[in-house]
Amino acid sequence: xxxxxxxxxxxxxxxxxxxxxxxxxxxxxxxxxxxxxxxxxxxxxxxxxxxxxxxxxxxxxxxxxxxxxxxxxxxxxxxxxxxxxxxxxxxxxxxxxxxxxxxxxxxxxxxxxxxxxxxxxxxxxxxxxxxxxxxxxxxxxxxxxxxxxxxxxxxxxxxxxxxxxxxxxxxxxxxxxxxxxxxxxxxxxxxxxxxxxxxxxxxxxxxxxxxxxxxxxxxxxxxxxxxxxxxxxxxxxxxxxxxxxxxxxxxxxxxxxxxxxxxxxxxxxxxxxxxxxxxxxxxxxxxxxxxxxxxxxxxxxxxxxxxxxxxxxxxxxxxxxxxxxxxxxxxxxxxxxxxxxxxxxxxxxxxxxxxxxxxxxxxxxxxxxxxxxxxxxxxxxxxxxxxxxxxxxxxxxxxxxxx
Numbered sequence: 001x002x003x004x005x006x007x008x009x010x011x012x013x014x015x016x017x018x019x020x021x022x023x024x025x026x027x028x029x030x031x032x033x034x035x036x037x038x039x040x041x042x043x044x045x046x047x048x049x050x051x052x053x054x055x056x057x058x059x060x061x062x063x064x065x066x067x068x069x070x071x072x073x074x075x076x077x078x079x080x081x082x083x084x085x086x087x088x089x090x091x092x093x094x095x096x097x098x099x100x101x102x103x104x105x106x107x108x109x110x111x112x113x114x115x116x117x118x119x120x121x122x123x124x125x126x127x128x129x130x131x132x133x134x135x136x137x138x139x140x141x142x143x144x145x146x147x148x149x150x151x152x153x154x155x156x157x158x159x160x161x162x163x164x165x166x167x168x169x170x171x172x173x174x175x176x177x178x179x180x181x182x183x184x185x186x187x188x189x190x191x192x193x194x195x196x197x198x199x200x201x202x203x204x205x206x207x208x209x210x211x212x213x214x215x216x217x218x219x220x221x222x223x224x225x226x227x228x229x230x231x232x233x234x235x236x237x238x239x240x241x242x243x244x245x246x247x248x249x250x251x252x253x254x255x256x257x258x259x260x261x262x263x264x265x266x267x268x269x270x271x272x273x274x275x276x277x278x279x280x281x282x283x284x285x286x287x288x289x290x291x292x293x294x295x296x297x298x299x300x301x302x303x304x305x306x307x308x309x310x311x312x313x314x315x316x317x318x319x320x321x322x323x324x325x326x327x328x329x330x331x332x333x334x335x336x337x338x339x340x341x342x343x344x345x346x347x348x349x350x351x352x353x354x355x356x357x358x359x360x361x362x363x364x365x366x367x368x369x370x371x372x373x374x375x376x377x378x379x380x381x382x383x384x385x386x387x388x389x390x391x392x393x394x395x396x397x398x399x400x401x402x403x
Contacts, residue, residue: 012058030399063099063382065363068295072302078312096337097384100130106312107136124170131172138176139204146332155182155189177205178215194222203235212254228368259287277348289357299333
């Protein structure tokens with residue numbers, strides 16, 4: 001079924017930001033018209049599930065929004081020397097329900113970063129990507145994770161301006177460690193990126209809680225003058241950070257407290273590998289779904305067989321679905337799609353509506369996109385029809401069925 005002329009509706013369990021509604025999702029062209037509670041006959045022009053090759057009951061989710069993804073389908077954004085590479089990644093995640101995907105880069109030589117953003121920018125301008133996320137190079141070598149520590153540098157506003165120019169306004173977030181020289185303060189990286197409409201992201205950091213508190217306060221103050229989001233991000237909370245200790249709370253405690261106050265959105269790679277289920281459940285219960293963005297941190301091996309892949313300068317081996325650096329063994333991104341992360345989050349004990357809110361509505365708010373991320377009147381008709389196990393059956397983007 002392609003885009004339909006005039007309003008039509010689909011019956012099922014409709015997952016909205018406020019809960020799960022048994023009723024009809026009504027769509028007209030590229031937009032959602034309304035959600036109508038009730039059983040058969042509650043809405044007109046209903047599409048029969050059989051017409052879509054499906055059997056009821058259906059569960060209907062909003063198209064998911066991934067703020068932090070490096071690759072999939074055998075390809076990676078950090079290696080995208082031509083648009084086709086990036087399109088391969090976007091297509092892999094789109095067919096699994098991610099209708100808005102941000103392309104994440106990793107620490108690399110400046111000339112490589114500039115080349116990559118120049119390749120990705122036209123795809124973001126065309127709407128094939130939801131933006132570009134630059135993760136590094138202003139990170140802590142002590143918390144480098146799978147990124148190359150020798151390429152990490154102090155804050156360089158000149159490089160920031162070059163990246164902004166090459167990306168033509170399509171960079172949505174930049175991750176930096178606040179303790180790195182030149183990141184905070186007058187004339188620093190945070191100041192430069194917020195002026196360019198970019199959301200500051202705190203990550204790969206060995207900072208004390210006090211430094212992180214200062215970074216959050218500075219980011220909030222800068223974002224208060226206008227921007228796509230009033231709240232900064234925390235890149236994959238817990239991962240790539242000094243761990244929480246009762247006498248050394250570090251970035252984790254500071255960011256959890258800030259999220260609880262509504263001052264920051266924390267990313268969680270809730271794929272069952274990067275975090276224990278109990279950790280995911282605890283964070284969701286502590287700060288709520290409006291302060292959590294579920295992400296994949298996926299790399300080229302997402303959706304692919306075990307084998308060797310690239311993550312920027314690094315060689316990665318995927319074994320039994322787990323990605324690790326071929327040299328050193330550090331976890332090197334994820335191999336899940338965002339719908340897999342939602343499923344794992346629900347399995348951890350988080351209500352479905354909360355998990356979906358954190359995988360769609362909250363990340364859409366970080367992007368400053370009130371037109372996506374929820375099954376609500378006026379938003380773009382992006383949706384995923386899933387089975388009882390939350391596996392994708394059909395995907396729609398802007399009112400057109402893609403799978």
